[in-house]
Amino acid sequence: MRPIVKKLRLGLLLVLLLVITGHGMTWLLYPGFYRAGWYQFLDGGPRESYNLFLCLKYWSEYLGQLAYDAESGMYEFPPDEPGADARTRGIAAYHRGNYEDAVRLLKEDLEKRGADESRMFWLAMAHLRHAEAQNCLAMMEPLPADDPSADGHHHWTHTQGLCTLPIGVTHQNPESARAAIDLFSRLLDRYGPNPLYSWLLNFGYMTVGGYPDEVPEDRRLDNAFTQTFYGKQPDGVPVFTDQAARLGVATQDAGKGVAVEDYNGDGSLDIVTGGSFDSLRLYLNMDGRGFRDATSNAGLDGFRQPHFITNTDYNNDGLVDLYVGSLFHHDRLYRNLGNGRFDDVTEAAGLAVPEGRETMTWCSAWGDIDNDGDLDLFVARWGMKAPLVSGYLARRRQDAQLFVNEGGVFQDATEAWGLASFVDDNAFIGAAFGDVDNDGRTDLFVSGINKRNSRLFRNDPDKGFVAVETHPPGFVCAFLDIDHDGRLDLFHGGLADARTTTAKTVLGQSFGFERTGYSVLLHNRQSLTPIPGFFNMPVGVMGANYGDLDNDGCYDFYLGTGGPESWFILPNLMYQSRNRGGQCLPEARNITAANHFGTIQKGHGIVFFDFDEDGDQDIYSSLGGMWPGDRWPNQLFVNEGTDGGRWVKIRLVGTRTNRHGIGARIRVEAEDEAGRAVVRQVHMDGKTGFGSAPFLAHIGLGDAVTVKEIVVNWPVSGAVNTYAGTLDALHILVENDPAGSVIHE
Numbered sequence: 001m002r003p004i005v006k007k008l009r010l011g012l013l014l015v016l017l018l019v020i021t022g023h024g025m026t027w028l029l030y031p032g033f034y035r036a037g038w039y040q041f042l043d044g045g046p047r048e049s050y051n052l053f054l055c056l057k058y059w060s061e062y063l064g065q066l067a068y069d070a071e072s073g074m075y076e077f078p079p080d081e082p083g084a085d086a087r088t089r090g091i092a093a094y095h096r097g098n099y100e101d102a103v104r105l106l107k108e109d110l111e112k113r114g115a116d117e118s119r120m121f122w123l124a125m126a127h128l129r130h131a132e133a134q135n136c137l138a139m140m141e142p143l144p145a146d147d148p149s150a151d152g153h154h155h156w157t158h159t160q161g162l163c164t165l166p167i168g169v170t171h172q173n174p175e176s177a178r179a180a181i182d183l184f185s186r187l188l189d190r191y192g193p194n195p196l197y198s199w200l201l202n203f204g205y206m207t208v209g210g211y212p213d214e215v216p217e218d219r220r221l222d223n224a225f226t227q228t229f230y231g232k233q234p235d236g237v238p239v240f241t242d243q244a245a246r247l248g249v250a251t252q253d254a255g256k257g258v259a260v261e262d263y264n265g266d267g268s269l270d271i272v273t274g275g276s277f278d279s280l281r282l283y284l285n286m287d288g289r290g291f292r293d294a295t296s297n298a299g300l301d302g303f304r305q306p307h308f309i310t311n312t313d314y315n316n317d318g319l320v321d322l323y324v325g326s327l328f329h330h331d332r333l334y335r336n337l338g339n340g341r342f343d344d345v346t347e348a349a350g351l352a353v354p355e356g357r358e359t360m361t362w363c364s365a366w367g368d369i370d371n372d373g374d375l376d377l378f379v380a381r382w383g384m385k386a387p388l389v390s391g392y393l394a395r396r397r398q399d400a401q402l403f404v405n406e407g408g409v410f411q412d413a414t415e416a417w418g419l420a421s422f423v424d425d426n427a428f429i430g431a432a433f434g435d436v437d438n439d440g441r442t443d444l445f446v447s448g449i450n451k452r453n454s455r456l457f458r459n460d461p462d463k464g465f466v467a468v469e470t471h472p473p474g475f476v477c478a479f480l481d482i483d484h485d486g487r488l489d490l491f492h493g494g495l496a497d498a499r500t501t502t503a504k505t506v507l508g509q510s511f512g513f514e515r516t517g518y519s520v521l522l523h524n525r526q527s528l529t530p531i532p533g534f535f536n537m538p539v540g541v542m543g544a545n546y547g548d549l550d551n552d553g554c555y556d557f558y559l560g561t562g563g564p565e566s567w568f569i570l571p572n573l574m575y576q577s578r579n580r581g582g583q584c585l586p587e588a589r590n591i592t593a594a595n596h597f598g599t600i601q602k603g604h605g606i607v608f609f610d611f612d613e614d615g616d617q618d619i620y621s622s623l624g625g626m627w628p629g630d631r632w633p634n635q636l637f638v639n640e641g642t643d644g645g646r647w648v649k650i651r652l653v654g655t656r657t658n659r660h661g662i663g664a665r666i667r668v669e670a671e672d673e674a675g676r677a678v679v680r681q682v683h684m685d686g687k688t689g690f691g692s693a694p695f696l697a698h699i700g701l702g703d704a705v706t707v708k709e710i711v712v713n714w715p716v717s718g719a720v721n722t723y724a725g726t727l728d729a730l731h732i733l734v735e736n737d738p739a740g741s742v743i744h745e
Contacts, residue, residue: 032425033386036450043451043472047511048500055497059564059626062095064391066328073304074277075328075392076628085109091122094566097629099130103176117191124183125567128200129629131176131207136163140250140633160242163207165571165598166229170209177207188219195503196567202226203569203600225506225537229571229593237576237594238549238644240619244636247290247611252633253278255622256543257309258605259692261320264340269609269694271620272322274306277628280324284340288612299342303332309605310364311692314349315408316374316659320695323377325361328392331379350403350410351377357398363476363689367433367442368658369417369459370404371716375658377403377410378444380428380689399423400446402465417464419457422446426453429495430689434479434488435459435663436524440715442663445490447477454492456528469527472518476544476688482531482555483584484681486667487524491688493541493559494519498568501561504538505570519544519559523586531586535559539570543690547608547617549576551645551700553680554584558619560603560690564626571598572621582678582702599623601632605690610649610698615728616641617698622690645702646670649730650710651695652684656717657735660684660695665713668725670704678704701727 041049066075077096080089090105106123113119139162161168171177184201188194202221205211211230212220244250253275263270268285280300283291295301303324310323319336330353334342346352353359363380370376383399400423403410414420430447437443441459448454450473457465474492482489496504503509518538522528535557543560550556554577562568574597575588592598605622612618616639623632648668652661661684670678680699687693701707707725714721714735723738725731730744 030385030387030425032384032427036384036427036453039450039452040473045511051497051499054499055563055565060386060389060393062627063564064389064393065092066391068392075305076277086112087119087122090126094122094126094129095627095629097133097627097631099126099133099629102126103130115186117187120183120187120190121197124180124187124200127176127180127183128204128569129566131171131174131180132163134173134176135171135207137632139169140245140252160596163600164596165206165600166593167206167209168596171207174208177204180204181208181210185216185219195507195509196499199502199506200567200569221506223506223508225508228537228590229598233593234589234591237591238616239640240549240595240597240637241640242596242635243638244620244634247636247638248293249273249283249291249620249636250633251275251278251281251622252624252631253281254624254626254628254631255634256307256604256624257324257690257692258607258620258622259309259311259322260607260609260620261311261694263320263336265319265338268613269611269696270340272300272309273605273620273622273634274303274309274324275622275624275631276305276307276327276626277631279304280306280309282340285611288614294340298340299337299344300334302344303329305329307361308363308690309692310366310689311686311695312366312375312377313659313695314375314377314405314410318653318659320660323364323366325359325364325379327360327362330359331361331364349408353398356396358392358395360397362429363431363447365431365433365444365689366686367444367663368715369402369433369442369444371441372405373654373656373658373716374405374407375662376405376413378431378433378446379403380431380446382427382429383423384425384427399426400428419465422453422455422467428453430475430477430493432477432479432490432685432688433663434490434683434685435715436479436488436528438487440718442715445477445479445492447474447492449473449495456490471522471528472520474519475541476690478546478688479683479685480546480555481681481683482521482523483586484553484679486665486681488683489524490522490528491544491546491557492520492522493544493688494535494538496538496540497563498540498565501538501540501563501568501570519557521586534586534588535573535575536590537573539573540568542602543604543606543622543688545606545608545688545691545693547619547693548698548700549617549639551616551647552577552579552584552702553582553645553678553700554579557588558597558603558606558608558621560606560621560623562602562604562625566625566627566630568602568625569600571600572603573598579702582672582676595637597637599635601625602630605692607687607691607693608698609694609696611636612638614639614641615647616644645700646704646727647698647700648707648710648725648727650682650697650699651730651732652697652712653732653734654714654716655735655737656719657714658716661712661714661735662686662695663715666697666699667711667713668699668701669708669711670701670725670727671706671708672703673705678702 086109094102181204602625
């Protein structure tokens with residue numbers, strides 16, 4: 001009973017503090033906000049809840065300062081107010097990315113007003129980010145046109161090893177990093193142990209080549225986390241090189257969403273990407289030799305500050321359309337006209353937001369919930385109203401919505417399908433469709449910021465969506481069959497602030513409540529049950545995705561870590577699933593240190609796809625955080641293809657089912673040289689929120705020597721079709737027409 005009594009006492013104290021501070025009655029105006037806070041407190045405990053409160057307070061404070069600029073068409077930090085003090089101007093410069101000015105102004109403020117904890121911390125961070133800009137970002141600047149190595153394309157120096165863990169290229173100008181080290185040392189001296197300061201101190205030494213030898217022994221971190229990057233590295237890791245610069249897709253725009261598909265019908269996979277303080281970009285694939293920027297003629301350049309980008313085919317014409325959401329502007333649906341051109345059809349399709357509402361959209365999911373052969377839509381939004389916010393954050397926001405597609409026009413079905421009370425005054429940041437119980441109807445998982453709004457809904461033919469399970473908070477999510485047993489499992493990316501993540505991941509501390517920050521794979525065993533220990537680091541994740549690094553047919557995961565706090569400085573993480581005798585095991589190894597996957601820039605959209613059609617999957621990763629100063633070049637990790645397994649690729653052509661077969665189940669049965677069965681089962685969908693993958697199943701078959709058959713379960717017709725298969729080939733499979741299907745070798 002002691003933990004319960006402690007919680008009740010702390011809860012009463014919280015209520016008393018609200019009354020004393022004059023906010024005790026605001027719960028009448030903002031019930032969703034206080035309800036979420038109470039649930040977080042119950043499920044996360046006091047320390048974790050306080051850290052999250054500090055994170056959201058910081059995020060809302062500076063997000064609320066953004067103002068609309070009519071000239072750029074974007075929300076930006078406005079010019080400094082006349083007479084603003086050095087601290088205010090310094091922090092604004094910091095968020096804009098003007099780190100040299102930030103250092104100067106914050107140093108002036110500290111010298112004038114004295115060295116308290118807040119001033120020392122802000123100055124330390126300004127030095128750390130200034131060092132990053134000087135020594136990493138500056139080395140990625142375009143080469144001059146008359147440079148002898150220039151060939152008329154965008155040129156950047158090789159980015160691999162810059163600002164990644166382990167640090168591959170130490171800072172050549174170490175002064176700013178050394179200044180940050182000194183300030184973090186003084187913070188620890190004056191204010192005692194602090195996980196965030198301890199980690200940033202050690203990280204500072206890493207950037208200048210001083211880790212571990214220069215770090216004072218009593219402050220040197222030497223544990224499971226540091227050994228992952230500075231200890232013995234695993235063998236047999238596939239080789240990848242970042243070639244985004246050479247290939248023309250090293251976009252620098254505080255990156256967010258990424259979508260990959262063949263948008264112009266030439267057979268090659270193209271990229272659409274965009275960032276919070278820029279616009280959409282369309283890169284057309286030049287037959288695997290590189291990409292060209294085709295944005296200006298695509299009809300996409302009018303959209304500013306995209307957040308996520310999702311593939312769809314809302315009108316079943318076979319051309320892949322785009323749904324784009326934003327934190328700052330209204331969502332848009334773009335119809336693909338063919339030849340890489342798009343038209344804004346948001347209003348005609350019934351998806352326009354009512355006048356006076358803001359969207360603040362985080363994710364969209366597409367699936368056929370009513371089995372009528374076209375794709376319906378769930379939009380996850382931050383609809384929660386909150387006190388003490390200003391600017392655009394104070395405007396009335398649209399709740400999450402469910403739309404049913406009626407012949408290319410969408411009807412709001414949130415209430416009709418039983419979700420209205422659930423989404424009212426609530427905040428959601430992820431969603432995924434999949435048939436969890438194999439009853440032929442598409443179910444829904446919605447991801448939120450606390451346990452009470454991360455839920456699995458079963459699709460009931462009489463009642464609509466019915467909540468059947470609650471889960472810990474998380475971010476991006478996706479259904480997949482991790483063990484190829486024919487039942488859909490779930491990937492759920494973790495959610496945590498910088499302080500909690502640092503304490504748990506870097507220092508290995510336990511808060512007593514292990515509810516948040518853990519990315520999990522949930523096995524489908526009557527209910528969705530976590531696979532323990534698959535991901536060994538409880539890091540907050542924003543974007544993440546999965547694919548197959550070595551064509552063994554077992555899913556590997558790349559987690560784009562981060563949060564709104566700019567002191568969230570932890571690496572993106574790569575996990576390789578284990579395979580034994582052709583069977584995919586429920587375990588993985590952390591191979592982040594290989595190939596410099598561990599960039600410390602915040603990760604969002606990630607897509608695994610074979611851009612050069614050589615049979616193995618490459619990885620595009622969109623980098624950048626919440627603020628203009630978080631701009632960073634995107635990465636394209638090219639798979640060098642050593643020791644890769646056999647594979648098949650599959651595109652579906654629905655006739656009664658939606659055109660791309662979203663929701664269909666694919667079963668590939670192959671055989672290895674010893675006559676053992678190699679079975680792989682795939683759910684056709686678009687993967688996770690920020691990273692929208694092509695509607696193309698890339699299925700690794702490891703040591704297979706022949707394909708015996710390919711079986712597709714089509715969700716609308718209920719047909720179970722069997723097709724012939726060939727190794728290392730693309731298969732185009734038509735619903736109810738196995739004889740008419742095509743194999744491209």
